[in-house]
Amino acid sequence: MKLEDIWSAYRRQLEAFLHSKVSNAADVEDLLQDILIKTHGNLDSLQKEGSIQSWLFQIANRTIIDFYRKKARLKDQPAELWYQENPLDIKAELAPCIEPFLAALPDDTASLLRAIDLEGRSQKEYAQELGINYTTLKSKVQKARVTLRGLFEGCCHYRLDSQGNLIDFEQKAASCKRC
Structure with a gap:
């Protein structure tokens, strides 16, 4: 199966899934792009065409987890304080x-x-x-x-x-x- 066919068939479902987990629409678009890239890079590892949907949603779920982990790491980093000189x-x-x-x-x-x-x-x-x-x-x-x-x-x-x-x-x- 070609990437274009997979993406046209499942993009809307993935987008709805992402919106249920992430509130910011811009972040959803970024995550969709990440999923598309991961799908493209790992398409050859897909063993059965019948498992495309579950495989895509596993990628989506992992991408969401990575997104929140990265967000938490950035949150833990202290912001530059106004009184700190360079x-x-x-x-x-x-x-x-x-x-x-x-x-x-x-x-x-x-x-x-x-x-x-x-x-x-x-x-x-x-x-x-x-x-x-x-x-x-x-x-x-x-x-x-x-x-x-x-x-x-x-x-x-x-x-x-x-x-x-x-x-x-x-x-x-x-x-x-x-x-």
């Missing part, structure tokens, strides 16, 4: 300030932080590239971050969230000319 905006605002602070560090420390934190290079790979022990590099990165943090703290007040992401900053005084 951390990318803060990072973009501070980006011009990073280079002067890095320039104040020794060259090897600055290049280490540029490679690891700004370029996102792997510490293991970078250690191999430099020909030093991985744990030694990790220690150097931590020390360099502490030094850089000290420079920032001398110039700016900033707040971090519980994961250590920057959420707010304010320049301490106009006398700090690094930014």
Whole structure:
């Protein structure tokens, strides 16, 4: 049996079934499209032509269950709160300030932080590239971050969230000319 024949014979029944389970007409249309796609994709798995109706309604029933599961997952996700700032905006605002602070560090420390934190290079790979022990590099990165943090703290007040992401900053005084 061809898909067009099946769809013309059962579309109205499927639509009525969907309307009995889903109140929004737009959602019903979307679900009908999903059922049509699933029917098309699985038509070769239909073994008896006499069982087309029950097979279609099984697809419809599973599609409805998936629809409500997806809706429940979306409902459980917290909406963006109006008072939450986009951390990318803060990072973009501070980006011009990073280079002067890095320039104040020794060259090897600055290049280490540029490679690891700004370029996102792997510490293991970078250690191999430099020909030093991985744990030694990790220690150097931590020390360099502490030094850089000290420079920032001398110039700016900033707040971090519980994961250590920057959420707010304010320049301490106009006398700090690094930014």
